[in-house]
Amino acid sequence: xxxxxAILVSLxxxxxxGYELARRFERSIGYFWTATHQQIYRVLRRMEAEGLLDVxxxxxxxxxxxxxxxxxxxxxxxxSRWLHEPIEPESLRHELAVKIRGxxxxxxxxxxxxxERHRRVHADRLAHYLAGQERxxxxxxxxxxxxxxxxxxxxxxGGIAYERMTLDWLDDVxxxxxxxxxxxxxx
Amino acid sequence: xxxxxAILVSLxxxxxxGYELARRFERSIGYFWTATHQQIYRVLRRMEAEGLLDVxxxxxxxxxxxxxxxxxxxxxxxxSRWLHEPIEPESLRHELAVKIRGxxxxxxxxxxxxxERHRRVHADRLAHYLAGQERxxxxxxxxxxxxxxxxxxxxxxGGIAYERMTLDWLDDVxxxxxxxxxxxxxx
DNA sequence: CTTGCCTATGCAACGAGTTGCATAGCACCA
DNA sequence: TGGTGCTATGCAACTCGTTGCATAGGCAAG
Numbered sequence: 001x002x003x004x005x006a007i008l009v010s011l012x013x014x015x016x017x018g019y020e021l022a023r024r025f026e027r028s029i030g031y032f033w034t035a036t037h038q039q040i041y042r043v044l045r046r047m048e049a050e051g052l053l054d055v056x057x058x059x060x061x062x063x064x065x066x067x068x069x070x071x072x073x074x075x076x077x078x079x080s081r082w083l084h085e086p087i088e089p090e091s092l093r094h095e096l097a098v099k100i101r102g103x104x105x106x107x108x109x110x111x112x113x114x115x116e117r118h119r120r121v122h123a124d125r126l127a128h129y130l131a132g133q134e135r136x137x138x139x140x141x142x143x144x145x146x147x148x149x150x151x152x153x154x155x156x157x158g159g160i161a162y163e164r165m166t167l168d169w170l171d172d173v174x175x176x177x178x179x180x181x182x183x184x185x186x187x
Numbered sequence: 188x189x190x191x192x193a194i195l196v197s198l199x200x201x202x203x204x205g206y207e208l209a210r211r212f213e214r215s216i217g218y219f220w221t222a223t224h225q226q227i228y229r230v231l232r233r234m235e236a237e238g239l240l241d242v243x244x245x246x247x248x249x250x251x252x253x254x255x256x257x258x259x260x261x262x263x264x265x266x267s268r269w270l271h272e273p274i275e276p277e278s279l280r281h282e283l284a285v286k287i288r289g290x291x292x293x294x295x296x297x298x299x300x301x302x303e304r305h306r307r308v309h310a311d312r313l314a315h316y317l318a319g320q321e322r323x324x325x326x327x328x329x330x331x332x333x334x335x336x337x338x339x340x341x342x343x344x345g346g347i348a349y350e351r352m353t354l355d356w357l358d359d360v361x362x363x364x365x366x367x368x369x370x371x372x373x374x
Numbered sequence: 375c376t377t378g379c380c381t382a383t384g385c386a387a388c389g390a391g392t393t394g395c396a397t398a399g400c401a402c403c404a
Numbered sequence: 405t406g407g408t409g410c411t412a413t414g415c416a417a418c419t420c421g422t423t424g425c426a427t428a429g430g431c432a433a434g
Contacts, residue, residue, distance in 0.1 A: 002282045003420085009289040019382050032281035039421060041383065062430060064382045076292065083293045086301060087282050089308040092349070094219035095189050095274050097342045102196040104335035105263065106270045114273060121276040147367050148291035154363040155284045158356045162279070165352040169345045176341040180334050190390080206412050226391060228413065249400060251412045 002087075003043055004052075006033045008071055008079040011053070013148070015070035018044050028152075031129070031159045044069055052078055100173060109181040112174065119170040126163035129156060189274075190230055191239075193220045195258055195266040198240070200335070202257035205231050215339075218316070218346045231256055239265055287360060296368040299361065306357040313350035316343060 010021060010029050021044070022037035024030065047053045052075035056068045071079075096118055103111045136142055137153045145153075197208060197216050208231070209224035211217065234240045239262035243255045258266075283305055290298045323329055324340045332340075 001419090002280075002285060005289065006285045009285055009292070012292050013288070017382075018384095022382095030278070032279045032284035034278045034280070036422065037383085038385095038423085045384095060381090063380085064429065066382060079289055080293050083286055083289055084297060086304065087286065089305050090281055090283065091217070091221045092219045092277075093189075093221065093280075094277055094345075096277065097219035097345060098189060098193045098196055099270055099274065100338055100342055101200070102192065102266055102270055104338050105196070105199050106267050108334060108338065110271060117273065118276050147295060150363060150367060151287055151291045151295065154360050155287055157359060158281075158284060161352050161356050165348050169348050172344060173341050176337060180337060188390090204412075205414095209412095223392065224413085225393085225415095232414095247411090250410085251399060253412060 002033065003035055003039065004047060005079060005082050006035070007040070007043060007047065008052070008075055011069055011071045012076070012079070015068055017058075017066040017068055019066065021069075028132075032155065047075065050074075103177075108177050112177050112181075115170055115173050115177065119167060119174070122163050122166045122170065126160065126167065129160045129163060132156065133160065189220070190222055190226060191234060192266060192269050193222070194227070194230060194234070195239070195262055198256055198258045199263070199266070202255055204245075204253040204255055206253065208256075215319075219342065234262065237261075290364075295364050299364050299368075302357055302360050302364065306354065306361070309350050309353045309357065313347065313354065316347045316350060319343065320347065 006025075006029060007021065010016075010024055016024070018037065018041045021040050022035070025033070025035045025040065044053065048055050048069065052072060053069045054072045056070070057065060058068045059065050096115070099111060099114070133153070133156055137145075137149070137156070143149070193212075193216060194208065197203075197211055203211070205224065205228045208227050209222070212220070212222045212227065231240065235242050235256065239259060240256045241259045243257070244252060245255045246252050283302070286298060286301070320340070320343055324332075324336070324343070330336070
């Protein structure tokens with residue numbers, strides 16, 4: 001049910017439509033929680049039926065009308081309750097790691113291109129996060145801090161640390177693959 | 188379908204029963220891919236029906252019989268095919284990060300205990316990984332390396348790097364929460 | 375002027391993953 | 405001898421998440 005709570009947090013930070021939420025899940029929130037628009041629309045309707053959200057039809061010029069959702073009092077209470085419950089420490093789902101172990105039963109060198117591709121994606125994400133940090137937190141035009149923004153920033157710092165760690169690890173993986181291809185002993 | 192491939196890799200590394208696989212998914216393989224015994228049994232039956240796996244009934248003394256699965260030729264071919272296909276770079280599902288951003292709408296200090304609990308879990312995982320590394324790879328009793336073990340080791344190094352990064356980040360989170368509780372300005 | 379893209383929402387079907395429960399023999403401890 | 409726990413497998417029901425498709429108006433480029 002964590003999608004419910006991610007939506008509550010996002011709507012508390014700023015009310016919006018399903019479509020807008022879907023785009024947020026491709027950026028900021030999506031850095032640590034993903035969802036497709038299908039899931040979002042379905043959950044929004046359910047949460048509205050449960051009284052956790054309010055809806056407001058908003059007519060727009062030049063584009064289709066939208067339904068703007070915001071958090072109702074029971075939704076805020078539900079979030080608060082969840083914040084006081086313990087959650088399971090996350091477990092990874094790292095498909096590339098499965099591939100790397102699987103490469104032992106195939107040609108390890110064939111993975112080099114794939115690992116390099118992943119490395120580029122992570123380098124892009126890191127650049128994107130760093131730009132966001134500069135824009136929203138550390139740059140000259142950034143607004144003054146408040147508790148909410150402090151917490152957003154520490155989460156972003158986590159994303160940055162994750163991407164840096166991943167880049168270092170992928171370099172380690174590439175070095176290992178090249179060593180194996182050359183038939184050399186471990187470093 | 189990544190569970191299929193994780194199972195193929197694990198069974199190639201060593202044949203075993205559903206029960207044994209379930210325990211591996213609580214340790215080594217489970218460091219980067221999780222699965223419950225339910226899922227494993229179901230997938231094993233399906234893969235056997237598809238001809239990807241062979242089964243052998245093994246009678247045991249003092250314990251129930253088991254079905255030992257091993258990878259059949261078509262299974263190996265399927266793994267090889269998958270290794271040559273690109274996969275999506277992973278996206279995170281980090282519930283704790285949702286909580287941290289949500290704390291802005293509640294009492295941030297109330298999260299301290301939860302974050303400390305997660306920190307302990309990650310410290311335990313790191314100690315566990317380091318012990319495994321010492322036992323299987325870097326210690327005096329470790330067997331000589333071969334390509335398969337080299338690849339297992341680089342994946343384990345990734346797990347170690349992940350846990351270290353996470354510990355550092357959780358320290359950052361705790362410092363941030365304490366700063367907010369004290370009403371102090373950002374560092 | 376038409377092809378393609380963006381905003382905006384939704385249905386239907388499927389596949390992946392979780393939770394609760396059930397069974398059953400053996401071992402170990404009090 | 406009775407409770408607890410481990411090995412070993414499985415069913416049923418459910419929720420979560422993905423994929424493919426559909427609609428519909430407006431906008432911009434060619």
